[in-house]
Amino acid sequence: AALYKIDGWGAPYFSVNSSGNVSARPYGTDTLPHQEIDLLKIVKRVSDPKWAGGLGLQLPLIVRLPDVLKNRLESLQSAFDFAIQSQAYEAHYQGVYPVKCNQDRFVVEDIVRFGSPFRFGLEAGSKPELLLAMNCLCKGNPEALLICNGFKDVEYISLALIARKLSLKTVIVLEQEEEIDLVIEMSKKMSVRPVVGVRAKLRTKHSGHFGSTSGEKGKFGLTTTQILRVVKKLEQAGMLDCFQLLHFHIGSQIPSTALLSDGASEAAQIYCELVRLGARMQVIDIGGGLGIDYDGSKSGDSDLSVAYGLEEYALAVVQAVKFVCDRKNVKHPVICSESGRAIVSHHSILIFEAMSSSSTSANAASMTSYEMQYYLSRLTEDARADYRNLTASVIRGEHEACLLYADQLKQSCVDQFKEGNIGMEQLAAVDALCELFYKTFGASDPVRTYHVNLSLFTSIPDFWGIGQLFPIVPIHRLDQRPSARGILSDLTCDSDGKIDKFIGGESSLPLHEIEGGGAGGNGGKYYLGMFLGGAYEEALGGIHNLFGGPSVVRVSQSDGPYSFSVTQAVSGPSCGDVLRVMQYEPELMFETLKHRVEEYCHHDEDSDDSDGDHRMGSIATVANCLASYFHNMPYLVA
Ligand code: PLP
Numbered sequence: 001a002a003l004y005k006i007d008g009w010g011a012p013y014f015s016v017n018s019s020g021n022v023s024a025r026p027y028g029t030d031t032l033p034h035q036e037i038d039l040l041k042i043v044k045r046v047s048d049p050k051w052a053g054g055l056g057l058q059l060p061l062i063v064r065l066p067d068v069l070k071n072r073l074e075s076l077q078s079a080f081d082f083a084i085q086s087q088a089y090e091a092h093y094q095g096v097y098p099v100k101c102n103q104d105r106f107v108v109e110d111i112v113r114f115g116s117p118f119r120f121g122l123e124a125g126s127k128p129e130l131l132l133a134m135n136c137l138c139k140g141n142p143e144a145l146l147i148c149n150g151f152k153d154v155e156y157i158s159l160a161l162i163a164r165k166l167s168l169k170t171v172i173v174l175e176q177e178e179e180i181d182l183v184i185e186m187s188k189k190m191s192v193r194p195v196v197g198v199r200a201k202l203r204t205k206h207s208g209h210f211g212s213t214s215g216e217k218g219k220f221g222l223t224t225t226q227i228l229r230v231v232k233k234l235e236q237a238g239m240l241d242c243f244q245l246l247h248f249h250i251g252s253q254i255p256s257t258a259l260l261s262d263g264a265s266e267a268a269q270i271y272c273e274l275v276r277l278g279a280r281m282q283v284i285d286i287g288g289g290l291g292i293d294y295d296g297s298k299s300g301d302s303d304l305s306v307a308y309g310l311e312e313y314a315l316a317v318v319q320a321v322k323f324v325c326d327r328k329n330v331k332h333p334v335i336c337s338e339s340g341r342a343i344v345s346h347h348s349i350l351i352f353e354a355m356s357s358s359s360t361s362a363n364a365a366s367m368t369s370y371e372m373q374y375y376l377s378r379l380t381e382d383a384r385a386d387y388r389n390l391t392a393s394v395i396r397g398e399h400e401a402c403l404l405y406a407d408q409l410k411q412s413c414v415d416q417f418k419e420g421n422i423g424m425e426q427l428a429a430v431d432a433l434c435e436l437f438y439k440t441f442g443a444s445d446p447v448r449t450y451h452v453n454l455s456l457f458t459s460i461p462d463f464w465g466i467g468q469l470f471p472i473v474p475i476h477r478l479d480q481r482p483s484a485r486g487i488l489s490d491l492t493c494d495s496d497g498k499i500d501k502f503i504g505g506e507s508s509l510p511l512h513e514i515e516g517g518g519a520g521g522n523g524g525k526y527y528l529g530m531f532l533g534g535a536y537e538e539a540l541g542g543i544h545n546l547f548g549g550p551s552v553v554r555v556s557q558s559d560g561p562y563s564f565s566v567t568q569a570v571s572g573p574s575c576g577d578v579l580r581v582m583q584y585e586p587e588l589m590f591e592t593l594k595h596r597v598e599e600y601c602h603h604d605e606d607s608d609d610s611d612g613d614h615r616m617g618s619i620a621t622v623a624n625c626l627a628s629y630f631h632n633m634p635y636l637v638a
Contacts, residue, residue: 003482003510004473005503008296009532013068013346020479022529024349026067028075039063039475043351043527059527060352060454064534068347069107070114076290076339077118079310083318084335091332093314096121096147098288099129101340101535102348105583108132111343112140119143121169123338125150127159128575131629132582134163135589138596145336146170147285149199149247152179154186159629161192162622166596173197173247173285177226184237196234197245197285198227200270204263206251206289221248227270231277243279245336246271249287252341255300257308257316260289264317268324275330284333286317290342294469294532295503304469304503310342341535348534350459351475354450354526357486357514367432375429380421383412383430390437399441406434447508449498450486452528456497460530462537464496469503474512475529482510488528576630586630597622 006014012028021040025031042063049056073095080093097111099122111120121144122133130148137146146168148160152175163170172183172194180196187194201221222230234240250263264286275281290313291306300307308316317335325332379387390405413430416422454460462468472488485508490497502509514526558565576586601619 004471004478005296006471006473008298009293009471009503010296013065013071014531016478020477022473022475022478024065024068026065026071028068028071030071037065039349039351039529040527043475060350060459063349063351064106065347065349066106066110066114069110069344072343072346073111073114073120075310076314076337076343077115077120079314080318080335080337082311083314087315087318087322089318089322089332091334093335093337094119094121094143094145094283095337095339096123096145096285097343098123098125098149098338098340099133100125102344102537103129103132103582105132107344107347107534108136109139112136112144115144116141119145121145121147123147123149127156127629128578130156130159130163131575131589131593132579132584134159134166134168135584135592137168138166138592142167142169144169145283147197147245147247147336147338148172149175149338151175152182154182155629157182157186158190158625161187161190161194162625164192164194165190165622166593166600169195171195171197171245171283173199173245174222174230175199175220177222177229180230180233184233184239187239187242188237193239194242195244196239196242197247197283198222198230198243199247199249200224200227200267202248202250202263202266204250204259204266206254206259206263224270227274228277231274231279235278240278241280243274244281245283245285246274246281247285247287249338250289252289253291253303253306254289255291255303255306257312260313261316261320264320265324268321271321271333272324272328272330275328282334283336284321285336285338288338288340290337290339292341292345292532292535294471296471344534345532346534350454350530350533350537351527352452352454352459352530354452354486354488354511354514354528357448357450357484357511367429371425372429372432375426376433378422379413379426379430380416383409383416383422386412394437402437403441406437410434446485448484448486448511449489450511450514450526452488452490454490455492456490456499457492460499460533460537462533463499463501467501469501470533471503471531472499472509473529473531475527477512477526480512482512484511484513485509486511574631579630590627590630593626594623597626 006016006022012031013025014022015025017023017036017038019038021038023036023038025036027035043059043061045051046057046061047059051057076095077093083089084093095115097108097115097120099108108122112122114120119141121140122137124130124133124146133146137144146163148156148170150156152160152172157172157179160170160172172179174180174183174196183194183196199221201223231240231243234243246267248263248267250259254260267284267286271281271284290310293306294304295302297305298307299305317337321335322332376387386405386409390402390409393401393405410430413422413427417424417427456464460470463470474482487498487500487508500507512526515524554567555564556567557563579586579589597619601622
């Protein structure tokens with residue numbers, strides 16, 4: 001456990017049990033010994049061909065632990081409750097989960113269910129995400145917030161207004177100034193009074209990888225000048241009372257509470273100014289950024305580590321907001337956060353199998369010293385000169401010269417081989433000889449390649465895409481000291497399909513020998529787990545924010561009125577298509593929302609829909625509009 005720093009990154013959810021296996025502690029510190037779950041036992045159980053009437057699953061396997069999700073949510077809520085109480089803050093905390101972090105149906109449904117006692121809501125950043133959030137929140141706490149972030153077109157805004165009509169506590173958070181014109185126009189057309197928020201572009205900048213969208217030049221949010229223009233537009237439209245929320249997000253993995261306090265103070269100042277300007281402000285939404293200590297160092301000195309826990313995070317926010325509001329005599333706002341990574345990272349573990357290992361030091365063993373001598377004596381004259389230099393430097397005990405001559409001998413023999421002057425056996429003999437020297441002088445590379453049965457691009461895309469590291473640990477045999485070091489190579493035929501960077505700046509991982517069949521009681525199998533990957537990993541493999549793939553056309557040159565003809569066209573996925581990927585059933589979702597329409601829209605039966613635009617009053621109109629989102633609405637913002 002110490003070798004892999006499990007206590008650092010894994011506490012309080014993972015530890016090593018008396019059998020030497022990693023066990024999960026589903027209720028964190030409240031877990032009793034008999035409640036611990038041995039990960040190896042899960043693997044053995046579900047991969048048994050006889051399990052569940054012949055369902056026997058193959059690896060790789062994602063093990064989800066909903067109890068861990070529940071514990072994370074409750075811990076976050078308690079941290080804020082405690083900070084609020086200890087600081088005599090006069091409003092409550094009410095979080096939302098950003099579904100982009102992991103849109104899996106069961107994850108989102110669990111979060112809504114577990115968070116219902118404390119009004120936990122959802123955040124969406126695209127139309128399909130909004131559809132799924134609406135659907136899930138129909139079964140949630142009626143007070144839960146539904147925060148609509150992301151770039152918005154007419155359809156996105158209409159859908160958010162429908163959500164409001166269905167009595168979901170929907171807030172349209174403006175990310176671009178132009179969105180306010182659409183919101184004013186559409187809300188009038190649809191006769192819905194919206195609740196509007198603004199994402200502020202703060203000057204506070206987070207300098208890590210995930211902070212590149214923060215600061216004055218950040219990609220998202222409105223500048224102070226733009227926020228002032230939004231206030232004016234809402235005022236002119238008689239809708240300033242609709243402006244109720246201020247949002248900011250300074251980036252994921254905020255490294256320190258000092259930076260967080262800085263951001264929260266700046267945002268609280270803007271919040272107080274908006275109150276002064278007449279907006280009916282209620283909520284300050286501090287975005288995501290609550291970090292995970294992937295390397296267990298608690299140092300906060302890289303993207304892999306944060307120097308605080310949930311309690312310190314909550315306290316920093318509450319203190320900063322309270323201080324600013326008290327000075328300006330402004331009523332304390334409800335504090336909302338959009339923590340994703342911190343809620344879902346721990347709850348899922350990717351387990352895969354190392355099937356074999358290979359080492360570059362496989363040469364020596366396959367040749368006897370007699371054979372080696374025989375082939376070496378038949379080298380070309382040039383190579384024999386290098387060989388003589390090598391043996392002389394060995395006799396003189398000159399280590400450095402010896403390694404140099406070994407390299408030279410190797411290179412000259414490769415050149416000779418390419419010329420066709422020496423045979424394969426001679427080349428193999430030289431490799432074996434040099435390896436012997438490398439080993440003798442401690443210069444051999446003992447790192448092996450362990451072949452693992454997964455595709456890195458599908459299962460750990462963050463590693464490949466942005467160099468994100470996760471703790472990777474054998475889930476068993478931790479009572480034995482690993483005798484080798486290895487890198488992991490996946491099964492794809494792509495040279496990038498390997499993991500050769502690990503937590504702690506290591507370029508290889510301590511690993512055990514893969515035992516022969518039957519040894520160790522595990523049938524010679526060697527299982528590894530990748531931990532803390534419950535956030536972003538599963539969604540990044542091509543469907544970030546549920547923006548599916550593009551449409552495709554085949555275009556050939558032709559001599560008609562255009563210089564080309566389109567010979568084939570395949571449309572990109574609809575919202576329904578991408579939702580299906582995340583295990584939702586669009587038909588059922590539509591039924592749920594239709595019931596909600598029947599429940600909440602019946603008073604408007606007689607409203608006018610004669611001009612066929614987005615004016616929505618009758619049950620049929622709203623239901624038809626919703627149906628179009630599932631079936632033919634393209635996923636992209638127009
Ligand atoms: N809110 C917004 C607007 C985001 O862009 C993100 C992701 O970066 C989050 C919330 C979630 O952040 P985290 O996973 O760091 O909590």
